[in-house]
Amino acid sequence: MSALELDGVGKRYGDFHAVRDLSFKVEPGSIFGFLGPNGAGKTSTLRMVLGLIPPTTGRISVLGSSRPGVSLDRIGFLPEERGLYRLMTPLDAVVFFAGLKGVSASVARKRGRAMLEAQGLGEAIGRPMKALSKGMAQKVQLICALAHEPELVILDEPFSGLDPVNQQGLEGLIRDLARRGATVIFSTHVMAHAERLCERIVLMAQGRKVFDGTMAEARAAAPTRLVLEGALDPSSLATLPGLASVDRQDGVVDGASLYTLTLTPGGSAQAVLKAALQRDLDISQFRLETPTLHDAFIVLTKAHGHDEP
Amino acid sequence: MMSPDMVSTNMAASLNRLRLIATREFLSYLRTPGFWLSLMIGPIAASFGAMAPAMMHQAAPAPVLTVVDLSDTGAAPAIAAALGGRKPLAILVRPPAAAAQATSAAEAGGALRPYLSGDPPAGGPRLDAAAILSGSPEAIVVDFWSRDINDSDLQMVVRGAAAQSMQQARLRAAGLAPQLVAQLSTAAPAVHSYSPRAARGQVSMKDRLPSLLGLGLAFVLFFAIFTGAGILLNSVIEEKSSRILEVLLSSATVPELLGGKILGVAGVSAFIIAGWGAMGLLALQRAAPEMVAEVGSALMTHGLVVWFAFFFVLGYLMYASVFAAIGAFCETVREAQTLLGPIMILISLPVMFLTLALEHPDAPLIVVLSLVPPFTPFLMTARLAAGPPLWQTLGALVLMAATTTAVVWLCARAFRAGALSTGKLDLKRLALGLLGRAG
Numbered sequence: 001m002s003a004l005e006l007d008g009v010g011k012r013y014g015d016f017h018a019v020r021d022l023s024f025k026v027e028p029g030s031i032f033g034f035l036g037p038n039g040a041g042k043t044s045t046l047r048m049v050l051g052l053i054p055p056t057t058g059r060i061s062v063l064g065s066s067r068p069g070v071s072l073d074r075i076g077f078l079p080e081e082r083g084l085y086r087l088m089t090p091l092d093a094v095v096f097f098a099g100l101k102g103v104s105a106s107v108a109r110k111r112g113r114a115m116l117e118a119q120g121l122g123e124a125i126g127r128p129m130k131a132l133s134k135g136m137a138q139k140v141q142l143i144c145a146l147a148h149e150p151e152l153v154i155l156d157e158p159f160s161g162l163d164p165v166n167q168q169g170l171e172g173l174i175r176d177l178a179r180r181g182a183t184v185i186f187s188t189h190v191m192a193h194a195e196r197l198c199e200r201i202v203l204m205a206q207g208r209k210v211f212d213g214t215m216a217e218a219r220a221a222a223p224t225r226l227v228l229e230g231a232l233d234p235s236s237l238a239t240l241p242g243l244a245s246v247d248r249q250d251g252v253v254d255g256a257s258l259y260t261l262t263l264t265p266g267g268s269a270q271a272v273l274k275a276a277l278q279r280d281l282d283i284s285q286f287r288l289e290t291p292t293l294h295d296a297f298i299v300l301t302k303a304h305g306h307d308e309p
Numbered sequence: 310m311m312s313p314d315m316v317s318t319n320m321a322a323s324l325n326r327l328r329l330i331a332t333r334e335f336l337s338y339l340r341t342p343g344f345w346l347s348l349m350i351g352p353i354a355a356s357f358g359a360m361a362p363a364m365m366h367q368a369a370p371a372p373v374l375t376v377v378d379l380s381d382t383g384a385a386p387a388i389a390a391a392l393g394g395r396k397p398l399a400i401l402v403r404p405p406a407a408a409a410q411a412t413s414a415a416e417a418g419g420a421l422r423p424y425l426s427g428d429p430p431a432g433g434p435r436l437d438a439a440a441i442l443s444g445s446p447e448a449i450v451v452d453f454w455s456r457d458i459n460d461s462d463l464q465m466v467v468r469g470a471a472a473q474s475m476q477q478a479r480l481r482a483a484g485l486a487p488q489l490v491a492q493l494s495t496a497a498p499a500v501h502s503y504s505p506r507a508a509r510g511q512v513s514m515k516d517r518l519p520s521l522l523g524l525g526l527a528f529v530l531f532f533a534i535f536t537g538a539g540i541l542l543n544s545v546i547e548e549k550s551s552r553i554l555e556v557l558l559s560s561a562t563v564p565e566l567l568g569g570k571i572l573g574v575a576g577v578s579a580f581i582i583a584g585w586g587a588m589g590l591l592a593l594q595r596a597a598p599e600m601v602a603e604v605g606s607a608l609m610t611h612g613l614v615v616w617f618a619f620f621f622v623l624g625y626l627m628y629a630s631v632f633a634a635i636g637a638f639c640e641t642v643r644e645a646q647t648l649l650g651p652i653m654i655l656i657s658l659p660v661m662f663l664t665l666a667l668e669h670p671d672a673p674l675i676v677v678l679s680l681v682p683p684f685t686p687f688l689m690t691a692r693l694a695a696g697p698p699l700w701q702t703l704g705a706l707v708l709m710a711a712t713t714t715a716v717v718w719l720c721a722r723a724f725r726a727g728a729l730s731t732g733k734l735d736l737k738r739l740a741l742g743l744l745g746r747a748g
Contacts, residue, residue, distance in 0.1 A: 097560065
């Protein structure tokens with residue numbers, strides 16, 4: 001049984017299609033990336049998964065149930081835009097939100113205290129939220145979303161607003177959740193986090209799914225690049241086999257120019273290099289650039305009208 | 310299909326969420342200084358209201374009046390008698406010599422003017438008002454001068470006394486003996502007030518008490534809605550602007566969230582009202598202990614307090630739902646104010662008819678309006694003590710219950726749509742929210 005399954009899900013607001021015919025599955029205990037540029041339909045999809053808004057078409061099954069709202073106690077949710085009651089203390093906030101998920105006050109208090117202390121918020125336990133820094137408040141809200149030990153954790157842009165140290169801490173926390181058996185779904189438009197954490201991703205653009213698969217499969221969608229340095233002539237480079245494009249990079253070092261050769265899908269960097277050496281091209285250095293998720297993101301979303309994440 | 314055990318578990322979980330939301334809402338206001346100020350302001354305002362007449366009398370001593378009778382009309386003694394008594398309405402002083410020796414009303418007025426504006430001339434009295442009498446005893450002309458152009462009470466007393474003096478003069482001129490005229494002027498009927506609605510036929514304060522309490526309870530409802538709505542609106546706006554609503558909606562259903570918030574704020578209002586009631590009861594026990602039992606029995610007249618409880622709950626629920634739904638669409642109080650104006654007017658409209666409902670509970674207009682739901686909780690409460698026909702009370706209750714159900718259902722849809730919406734509030738989005746098509 002999948003932790004989450006969407007089948008032909010669509011969401012329309014009047015004439016605007018926020019999400020179209022979206023289908024994917026998330027396996028239990030995995031870390032799943034839900035990626036896409038702003039306005040791709042990520043937040044609408046997550047809201048449908050949570051039962052906050054009904055889908056216009058299709059079917060959603062969460063933790064084995066297709067009845068909206070039935071599994072809410074087993075889900076932890078961190079929204080994209082965050083906030084807590086300004087006069088509440090972190091511990092009271094954890095007890096309140098865990099209570100809504102069915103955790104008794106005594107258990108929530110004990111668990112909340114331990115989690116807050118583990119996140120370095122021990123001294124802030126009794127202070128009102130308004131006295132906490134933004135980073136501290138975000139940690140408290142994350143703890144509020146996790147204190148009931150959910151089976152499915154949905155994090156909408158969890159890294160936004162966090163400094164690099166806290167981002168690293170959050171990555172560790174997400175890995176810990178998955179190690180304990182929870183399924184983690186997080187949306188982001190920053191590819192580096194997804195690249196480090198996810199086993200599978202779904203990539204959205206303009207409300208449609210443009211990719212669904214593993215990280216390796218996603219990277220394969222982007223072309224491999226070969227960077228050559230030397231006293232090179234672009235016209236002779238263009239005649240090399242298996243190239244989609246030749247781009248000269250800015251700057252000349254000791255009379256040598258730098259060129260990026262983008263290979264055609266399935267093209268071999270070794271074949272290009274071999275041909276270049278056979279033609280006696282003046283190459284002083286070469287470097288193979290394997291595609292990143294960022295490259296894949298740009299290639300996959302460009303086809304749907306988006307340029308940059 | 311869910312098993313009975315699962316239904317029972319879900320129900321318990323739902324009630325637990327409702328309780329948690331209501332408790333948080335209640336406690337969050339209990340900790341604010343505004344709550345304790347609200348609790349204290351009622352008794353302070355009531356004490357101030359009770360002491361105000363005495364304080365005003367002390368702060369504004371009786372005005373100084375002079376009467377100049379230019380043609381021996383004989384009305385001056387009647388004016389003096391009308392102004393006197395245990396609490397004199399004015400202090401009568403002799404007119405300045407220049408005014409007393411004047412030959413016309415205009416000349417007397419000119420002579421009095423310096424004494425009525427600014428500081429009086431040396432040795433003369435500082436006057437607040439002056440009555441210059443001219444004409445004849447049967448046709449008196451009064452030129453009334455006053456320092457304060459808005460003070461008409463004193464003028465009315467002088468006019469009444471002069472009129473009575475004129476009537477007596479005319480009766481004497483018609484040949485009636487002065488002794489008989491004097492007897493006629495003091496003649497007045499002994500009036501006894503009866504009503505089939507009075508317990509013993511003759512109307513007493515005890516009979517009027519239920520109606521007065523009904524009016525008071527209608528004002529209590531108005532206060533509860535007015536303050537509760539403000540608290541609820543601010544609370545929802547805070548949660549909306551800080552995006553807490555979205556998290557709450559991922560943990561609780563809209564009925565649990567809306568119900569919990571309304572219940573919590575109703576608890577705040579109930580706490581304040583109960584506090585006022587307790588303080589009022591203590592004050593009554595000290596001031597007039599015999600009245601305590603009468604107030605208790607008045608509250609049970611025609612089931613006043615029981616019916617009031619129904620109308621209170623329905624009215625509060627209806628208005629609170631509307632305010633919560635509006636709050637869900639707004640990120641700032643300023644945004645909410647654009648919609649609050651019409652709602653506040655709607656709430657205030659019934660209050661304008663409350664006095665009429667007290668005096669004429671069976672007037673056709675009041676009967677019809679009390680059956681119209683936005684008016685029902687206020688006007689029926691004010692009418693209840695008069696014992697309206699049962700079909701009217703029950704009909705109003707059924708209509709009110711149906712309307713409240715519809716309003717709460719619509720507001721719950723709007724609340725969900727508003728909670729998840731972004732951007733500024735406009736009527737189109739609100740209408741789509743009410744239709745359940747905004748999200």
